[in-house]
Amino acid sequence: MPGTITDEIEIIDAGRGGGTNVPAGGDDDGEGSFGSPGIPQRAYFTVIQLGLAGIIMFFMALTSSFLVRKGLGNDWVAFNFPRILWLNTLILLASSITIQIARRHLREDEKAAFKRWWSVTTSLGILFLAGQFIAWRQLARQGVFLVTNPSSSFFYVLTAAHGLHLFGGILALVYVSHRSWRRSRVSQATATDVASIYWHCMDGLWVFLFALLYLGR
Amino acid sequence: MVTHDSGGHHHPPTSFIRKYIFSTDHKVIGLQYYFLALFSVFLGMALSMLMRIHLVWPSAKMPFTPGGQMTPEQYLALMTMHGSIMVFMVLTTAPQSGFGNYALPIQIGAEDMAFPVLNMLSFWTTLLSLIVLVSAFFVNGGAPISGWTAYPPLSALGQIAGPGQGAGQTLWVVGVAIFCIGSLLGALNFITTTVDLRAKGMTLGRMPLTVWAWLVTAILGLLAFGVLLAACLLLLLDRIAGTSFFIPGGLVVTDTPIVSHTGGSPLLWQHLFWFFGHPEVYIAILPGMGVASHVLSTFSRKPVFGYKAMVGALGAIGFLGFCVWGHHMFISGMSPYSAFAFSLLTMTIGVPSAIKTFNWLGTLWGGRIQFTTAMMFGLGFVSLFVTGGLSGLFLAQPSIDLYLHDTYFVVAHFHLIMGVAAIFGIFAATYFWFPKMFGRMLNETIGKVHFWFTFVGVYSIFMPMHFLGLAGHPRRYADTTGVNFLGPLHSVHYFITLAAMITISAQLIFLFNFFYSMKAGQKASENPWNATTLEWSIPSPPPFDNFAGRIPVVYRGPYEFSVPGATDDYIPQHLTPERVGKAH
Amino acid sequence: MMSSLWLFGAESAWRVDTRRPSTRADHLIRVVAANRPEWRKMRRKSGEQGSAAVAFTLATFLVIFTVVTVYLFLAKIWWFPPAISDFGAQIDAQFHRTLIITGIVFVLAQLGLALAIFRSRDRGQKASFFEGNAVIEFIWTLATVIMFVGLGLYGEHAWAEAHFQGAARGALQLEVTGQQFAWNFRYAGPDGKFGGTKPELVSASSGNPLGLDPRDPASKDDVVSPVAYVPVGQEVELLIKTQDVTHSFYVRELRLKQDAVPGMTIHMHFNATVPGEYELACAELCGLGHYRMRSFVSVVSRDEFDKWMGDQEAALQQQ
Numbered sequence A: 001m002p003g004t005i006t007d008e009i010e011i012i013d014a015g016r017g018g019g020t021n022v023p024a025g026g027d028d029d030g031e032g033s034f035g036s037p038g039i040p041q042r043a044y045f046t047v048i049q050l051g052l053a054g055i056i057m058f059f060m061a062l063t064s065s066f067l068v069r070k071g072l073g074n075d076w077v078a079f080n081f082p083r084i085l086w087l088n089t090l091i092l093l094a095s096s097i098t099i100q101i102a103r104r105h106l107r108e109d110e111k112a113a114f115k116r117w118w119s120v121t122t123s124l125g126i127l128f129l130a131g132q133f134i135a136w137r138q139l140a141r142q143g144v145f146l147v148t149n150p151s152s153s154f155f156y157v158l159t160a161a162h163g164l165h166l167f168g169g170i171l172a173l174v175y176v177s178h179r180s181w182r183r184s185r186v187s188q189a190t191a192t193d194v195a196s197i198y199w200h201c202m203d204g205l206w207v208f209l210f211a212l213l214y215l216g217r
Numbered sequence B: 001m002v003t004h005d006s007g008g009h010h011h012p013p014t015s016f017i018r019k020y021i022f023s024t025d026h027k028v029i030g031l032q033y034y035f036l037a038l039f040s041v042f043l044g045m046a047l048s049m050l051m052r053i054h055l056v057w058p059s060a061k062m063p064f065t066p067g068g069q070m071t072p073e074q075y076l077a078l079m080t081m082h083g084s085i086m087v088f089m090v091l092t093t094a095p096q097s098g099f100g101n102y103a104l105p106i107q108i109g110a111e112d113m114a115f116p117v118l119n120m121l122s123f124w125t126t127l128l129s130l131i132v133l134v135s136a137f138f139v140n141g142g143a144p145i146s147g148w149t150a151y152p153p154l155s156a157l158g159q160i161a162g163p164g165q166g167a168g169q170t171l172w173v174v175g176v177a178i179f180c181i182g183s184l185l186g187a188l189n190f191i192t193t194t195v196d197l198r199a200k201g202m203t204l205g206r207m208p209l210t211v212w213a214w215l216v217t218a219i220l221g222l223l224a225f226g227v228l229l230a231a232c233l234l235l236l237l238d239r240i241a242g243t244s245f246f247i248p249g250g251l252v253v254t255d256t257p258i259v260s261h262t263g264g265s266p267l268l269w270q271h272l273f274w275f276f277g278h279p280e281v282y283i284a285i286l287p288g289m290g291v292a293s294h295v296l297s298t299f300s301r302k303p304v305f306g307y308k309a310m311v312g313a314l315g316a317i318g319f320l321g322f323c324v325w326g327h328h329m330f331i332s333g334m335s336p337y338s339a340f341a342f343s344l345l346t347m348t349i350g351v352p353s354a355i356k357t358f359n360w361l362g363t364l365w366g367g368r369i370q371f372t373t374a375m376m377f378g379l380g381f382v383s384l385f386v387t388g389g390l391s392g393l394f395l396a397q398p399s400i401d402l403y404l405h406d407t408y409f410v411v412a413h414f415h416l417i418m419g420v421a422a423i424f425g426i427f428a429a430t431y432f433w434f435p436k437m438f439g440r441m442l443n444e445t446i447g448k449v450h451f452w453f454t455f456v457g458v459y460s461i462f463m464p465m466h467f468l469g470l471a472g473h474p475r476r477y478a479d480t481t482g483v484n485f486l487g488p489l490h491s492v493h494y495f496i497t498l499a500a501m502i503t504i505s506a507q508l509i510f511l512f513n514f515f516y517s518m519k520a521g522q523k524a525s526e527n528p529w530n531a532t533t534l535e536w537s538i539p540s541p542p543p544f545d546n547f548a549g550r551i552p553v554v555y556r557g558p559y560e561f562s563v564p565g566a567t568d569d570y571i572p573q574h575l576t577p578e579r580v581g582k583a584h
Numbered sequence C: 001m002m003s004s005l006w007l008f009g010a011e012s013a014w015r016v017d018t019r020r021p022s023t024r025a026d027h028l029i030r031v032v033a034a035n036r037p038e039w040r041k042m043r044r045k046s047g048e049q050g051s052a053a054v055a056f057t058l059a060t061f062l063v064i065f066t067v068v069t070v071y072l073f074l075a076k077i078w079w080f081p082p083a084i085s086d087f088g089a090q091i092d093a094q095f096h097r098t099l100i101i102t103g104i105v106f107v108l109a110q111l112g113l114a115l116a117i118f119r120s121r122d123r124g125q126k127a128s129f130f131e132g133n134a135v136i137e138f139i140w141t142l143a144t145v146i147m148f149v150g151l152g153l154y155g156e157h158a159w160a161e162a163h164f165q166g167a168a169r170g171a172l173q174l175e176v177t178g179q180q181f182a183w184n185f186r187y188a189g190p191d192g193k194f195g196g197t198k199p200e201l202v203s204a205s206s207g208n209p210l211g212l213d214p215r216d217p218a219s220k221d222d223v224v225s226p227v228a229y230v231p232v233g234q235e236v237e238l239l240i241k242t243q244d245v246t247h248s249f250y251v252r253e254l255r256l257k258q259d260a261v262p263g264m265t266i267h268m269h270f271n272a273t274v275p276g277e278y279e280l281a282c283a284e285l286c287g288l289g290h291y292r293m294r295s296f297v298s299v300v301s302r303d304e305f306d307k308w309m310g311d312q313e314a315a316l317q318q319q
């Protein structure tokens, strides 16, 4: 996981082309932008990083609420941790690997293989969401609902919020694999890179939330 | 002219809808935000007028109050909506999303924001949130009464806690949450545009201070609004799903035990809210600081004094702004030891603020000041910022806050520094950029009349409030008859209300000037102020893609006024060294 | 014409540029044109007259505003009531220290602004060119750091006394409970113990606003009163609570304010040295009756207090 992140950062730095003293590019910075002088491709990397910063603040707020609420209240009751979450975690981790494989194929210009691995990733994402849904159903069958206890309230809120963000990631994956790049402001390479940065981060975020929910329940 | 075949966005749209309604042009979106704020500020002012009248003539007949007199809950509903509309819909939208959208891309030499469609979405999301928020007036029970801070459990228990706490409060929470989303999207666009879309030569050190201010503000927004969104989500669940994030157990409301909640923490909301709330007040004021620096320099015909210190101070204020939220909670039952730390950090934040003030005076000193209306509002901003900032030093000390917290002293403080100072920033920006935006000049004479009424007026409204606070007058009181010691303060209230009536009426002068000049003002040239930044190098109003396909190259800093040796007293940023030479 | 409109700088038409709208190609020419001597002269001349009047008015207003503000803060027409505790006196002292420092800064800044406005008005002079001064900026920054942070450190003392130390031993225990929209005070009675309460027993209408549990023996002698009596010179420990939403216990003369937070019992302490009846006003928005949620704290002599307490206990026996 850390390895992949560094990988991204290098790409981004290369995109920025050095320190802040170098004037930013004008109307045509020739970074493989496909015909559009409007906006340099690195802007897509900037915006995804910023977006992730905002998302992380959102989840940090929920996380600190979790810790504060658990620490203050004396009504915290642990629930049976749905075992399928371990499986879901493995699925999501696997999807981070498959997305890397897909990107490698794209870099080597093997379009068909790229498409295949990209779809595998998408499917793994959908599988993960289905797994999360099953976890909810399992809890519900035990009588553990949103309002049952603060522990379950946070469980549902955090998994739902993460699921929603991951669903956004799935939409991005589908979008990347289905659109045509010919007249687009964003290049396919950029789009795949940006989508996978997001994907890895949602993956990492899940691992964090999983640990939080497991250890803190 | 560079030719390209990109999808749509470089060609001006032709239909009215695409051009003015669902436009992706940053200039149109900036104006849309501006008009949204203009509508909101007049709505907010009207509400405050009703409040002020009620405080002095409690039995006065009012519009919208079916029973004749205004009830306490109606007062509190007006207060809540006044505060929320002013903070969210005026101070967060006009200075940042309005002027930032309009001027930032041009000032850095870009054709548009980085993501025009996203930009359009931000606006429509914000408009939706305004509609949801205002609709709270029209539901059963009316608008919420828990203030713009919406402390639970008052805001979480529903109708039982008071009128307006049912559907009205739910709409408030949803509206604010939607607003958070719109602001987050906007912040993404602002930062990316500033980081990646600067023209050649527009180094960070050559960015106008307005751009720096918008950048820091956007960073604050990016980091703060997510937290408020999370808080709103939890509050909404407490309200409609029955969770207990903020509602403790064992409550009894008007003899009715609340059995469905246990263990929640009201202080948790306060921490989340103020972690957002303090940066929010800087979101309101930082763009005003940028505009003040810009306008002061332009009309003093002098470079900004200590440009680097100004940028540093912006950054320091932005950073420290995230470390001081606890100063709103000295009295809340939070640990007294953390109060100690928050207090010292807050006193520290006074330092960059003082640096800014000093540098503004340094900018004026030795200049050749031209008293345009924009400049007058810029100067008013400095005066208000000093006055409002200094009262913060009282409130930052927990021992003094023991007395002054939640009194009218606080109302005076935040109105001066956050409310009115920011409004002065907006006015300065309006008078300054109006020629660029509409291609006509605002009438300067009417503008000065407007300035004098407003400047004298706001001081008359808000200075006396300090004394109400010193006398111990708690804020958010619907009536001054409930507590004995408020009796002798009636004359002060009376004076304030009179001042408010005059000041608020005088804003119609501005409204008139605005729309009259839009139609019939004197035609503005490209650069009526002899200013230096890039927006003054293009026609007024600018063409669809700003630079007509030729992106400028920037050769110098933003404030080269009265440079020794140069013939003219300003050198535009885009002027090549050779052209400066020729001008000799 | 000038004379009637000078206040509003009507002459400022100097700026209005009525030249034909032009293409960007002749921009260069325009910059040069703007430098033609006659243009500059025109601008300066008109600027000169208008500037003086507006600058004078604005500077004068700032001076008047400063003087009036300083006067009002010195005259203390609307001011806090005298403090009735040592602790209150400390707070007042810190308030005055802060007032002096901020007052000096306020006067210097506003008058500095007025002076800069008047001195640097457009008299046709050339603006001096300087972009900053590192030494001045450094000194200024250092001075404000010392001033502001020093002030903050100085003021922590009073805060620490109120909050870091608990009440003195033997303090009178006084429970304060807020509810929409009334205050209730409870004394533990002779047994020195507060009895248990139950939410479902709360009934303001039937005379049990706190929900005292009659089956708890400790609650039998608990005195509940809508107003508070405390003996002069006696340390009092407050236990601040609320039944419903957040309220705030605020007695101006004690210089004391503390939110009553649902789910918490917050301890504060004070020692009132001046007898009298002091008004308690709610200082945290709690609903529509917030403005009338008040009560009284009476500081009385030891004898009076004992007598009052005796009456209350006697009334309890009657029931």
Ligand code: HEM
Pocket: B045, B048, B049, B051, B052, B079, B080, B082, B083, B084, B086, B087, B091, B146, B147, B148, B149, B411, B415, B418, B419, B420, B423, B461, B474, B475, B476, B477, B478, B500, B504
């Ligand atoms: C036309 C000038 C204005 C007048 C006469 C005015 C008047 C008032 C009044 C009477 C209150 C209620 C005080 C109380 O009952 O405790 C209030 C509260 C407030 N005002 Fe204004 N106001 C004005 C402009 C503004 C502006 C420009 C802002 C923008 C920041 C603003 C923001 C607020 C906020 C945030 C509150 C607090 C609401 C709350 O307690 O939840 N006001 N104002």
Ligand SMILES: [Cu+2]
Pocket: B277, B278, B281, B324, B325, B327, B328
């Ligand atoms: Cu703050």
Ligand SMILES: [Cu+2]
Pocket: C246, C247, C248, C282, C283, C284, C285, C286, C287, C289, C290, C291, C293
């Ligand atoms: Cu209250």
